[in-house]
Amino acid sequence: MPQRAFDSVEDYLSSLDPVKAKTLKSIIEFVLAQFPALESRISWNVPTIHLNGKYVLGLAAYKKHLTFSPWSTWVMEDFKERLGKYVVFKNCFQIPVDWEIDRDLVRDLLRARLAELGS
Template identity: 30%
Template sequence: MIAAFETYLDKIEDPSQQARVREVLNWVQTAFPQLEQRFAWNQPIFTDHGTFIIGFSVAKAHMAFAPEGAVMTEFADQIAADNYNPGKKFGRIKWTQPVDYDLLKRIIAFNLADKADCTTFWRK
């Protein structure tokens, strides 16, 4: 894991939350080794050929995943089925809820395929 991610993780006070975020970030790296790790907007993000794929952040009640609005719309039913609290461009996984790695895998794979020819950081 890159040093910026470690610095971010070290700032998460609750050890169980810190461990969970570390587990998710390590899972992303293992499942999608081609993704580049970056730290931007005070959160760990993953990119592919310079385009945004997914980011993660933490709050008191949840961990958020942010794959962009188009992806939230594409996977709205699955996000609702997991009882993740969706925002327009991100979803919230309560600390008490399990992480649906299959859903995260499909979200990341969708972004990789959908943005394969994207030449900008964000979708246009």
């Protein structure tokens, strides 16, 4: 059965169990509060954060974890040591569904991605 298409970030979040929705919403709210020039929307049917049409961050919910993607293999490589306690892939890492946001890590990842974009 195909997954339904989501019209908005709120629509995506409402499809999740409350714990996953709360965690993702907290990350999105933190990011937008720290970086007011960014905007959230649905791309590839998951929540994404953009700056002037460029991808800055992607988030997704799965059965047993969430993923956090700074849309950059270079940023991921630069943060490899700090991400050591997470399951790390080439362009994303897994976070627990009830993750207490590591605000310094999120802020630093976004600053690195924005610098890479020249913003």
